[in-house]
Amino acid sequence: MNIAILGLGTVGTGVAKIVEGADAMTKAADLHVSHVFVRPEKADASKRLTSDYDAILNDDDVDAVVEVLGGIEPAHSMILDALRHQKHVVTANKAVVARYMEEFVQTAKDNVVQFRFEASVAGGIPWITNLERTLRIDSINSFHGIFNGTSNFILDQMTKTGASFDSILKQAQDLGYAEADPSADIDGYDIENKLCISLDIAYDTLVHPGDNLPKFGIRTIQAQDIDFFKQQGWVVKLIGRSVRHGDHFSYVIEPMLCRAGSIEASISDNFNYASLHGDSIGELGFMGQGAGMLPTAHAVVQDLLDVKCSNEHLDRCFGKTLQLDNRSDEGTYWVRTSAAQFKELAKAWHPVEHDGYFKVEDIDAQSMHDLMKELLLIDANAFMARESGGVD
């Protein structure tokens, strides 16, 4: 099978590396990189490195296009063009998938080709594949996970060393784990894309980034917070989770207090963990590399092999109109703030002070996140975390 790779960044390079270095005994050896789409100044005289996308689209020998450009445009248009030219498309681009899932899936159907995006969520972990597989039998009742390796690295290092957020963030940037502008990782935007894609598949519905989805990151966490919670037997993790009740589902991204000794607490460094709960399978969790050149490229190549083997993709029409409802998702939160006004703001939930932290019980996620939005206007350094207890 001939493939064209759009973009020769980290993941694109990894895909070429795996395909071209494939052991002849493996299925990966059946793939061939016929074109790589690059910027005009990187194109060469051979047709292999080219900046002429029309040539790729009109080449009947190209069976599949791998989109690893990242970002919204031109990725969105180029994916649609490829599908309309009856090319299968595999992408690792979470932002564009989260935003245009329905359009891509429908266009692929209309053109009788496959659209696959395993690498867009949790990197090398076969999360989408196993989620779809579980759905062949079960309804998904809930899922949750550590979907961002950079923030997990920061929290893990803070927990292990006692160092400050700023010094560990700096270290993560030096290691190449975090961007110069780290907001996508530490404010939950990266997780939001991954959770939207997971939700679309898990519940056969459509949720888009920005659809008023509550997220609270780890930007304001301090070494003292890690230490305070540790003394109570908790480990802080940034968790995305969703629970379904009939036609309603909750969806929240927030720091959670996981019991020391729990599987979530054990996820170290920049690893990811994703777990689902199904009717008959019960709890099923997956741990692995959520990013990195080879693990992510591995997931892309797996998609290509599924295309090649004509393995069926789970049919999703996104027709279920589930209601987002974070009002019924109640729990216990801990808040650190220097703002004297917090007691007044949160008085409906009778916050109780313990060693400089407020414990707020029986509050729903929506109200808690709304409250924190108000609080951050007064105290930009405020932090909150939720007791796990009922992670799923």
Added chain:
Amino acid sequence: MNIAILGLGTVGTGVAKIVEGADAMTKAADLHVSHVFVRPEKADASKRLTSDYDAILNDDDVDAVVEVLGGIEPAHSMILDALRHQKHVVTANKAVVARYMEEFVQTAKDNVVQFRFEASVAGGIPWITNLERTLRIDSINSFHGIFNGTSNFILDQMTKTGASFDSILKQAQDLGYAEADPSADIDGYDIENKLCISLDIAYDTLVHPGDNLPKFGIRTIQAQDIDFFKQQGWVVKLIGRSVRHGDHFSYVIEPMLCRAGSIEASISDNFNYASLHGDSIGELGFMGQGAGMLPTAHAVVQDLLDVKCSNEHLDRCFGKTLQLDNRSDEGTYWVRTSAAQFKELAKAWHPVEHDGYFKVEDIDAQSMHDLMKELLLIDANAFMARESGGVD
């Protein structure tokens, strides 16, 4: 697709339950249980509950046979008969698969049908599927895991409560987790079957239970051992593992000391965990229910759906003649024994006594297991565990 279930025990009942209760929107709804093979006294006038296996074999409407009888015979013969009658076979029977893997796979090939056995290892965890999937691209360098839920339950409860092995074993038997004769679970025989099957697939080679494979179970563990290791920051887990070096591989089943806070240490109750390490994917771990009616039946139904979708099975010829070599697998072991002779027995490795335990460093797994065999003849209560450090 019409299926015949051989045996209506726990798993067989679970398969019927999932298939017959399937949501019409799921793929599982495409399956139909046309026959259930039962003992003559349980057969009824309908053809559905029957003790006439020939009738099933000669019924062209039966597409697949689910073997959940357990044990070696008649399971072995009935599987072969089904394959020879061009029926796909799905089994959850680890003992028969570990022993006759090659014969089943070859007979299935000869008759152009599928032979699948996902449920035979780690119950509901899609371990075989994901192992095969990884192998489409990667070589497997190593794998390890907690493959037996009963022994994990016992160790977890001993760790959490401080109670004795005997009292927790009794509790496991009362809960139905452990058999009246618990040896398969606590002496490593159950894990041996699962590890042989995993090895066959991972390395495309054949390893059979009893092939001089070192295994040391948890029969002799005492509350004081759990406590002693806990004080040093370790949690005891019964781990099966294998590491490949070129044409050699190690293979050991033994109690391991996992660091508190590690993912292995976090696996609670009767859950299983299986982890592989591949060239490009790196470490990839799976956590879930390793037994139980519905999770195991879920795995069986997944196999049936793969048969139905004509999803390709990874082609294994078992042609690699890898050498078992536990001599190069060196590590540090801790031994508890009341036998004064131990120091003499182990003198080549200079054991050092700490608080009533002997620490033996830089000893290979084969020598250590051989040593324990000798020691158990003198001190039937002796216990040993290996420091993880290099679990994979």
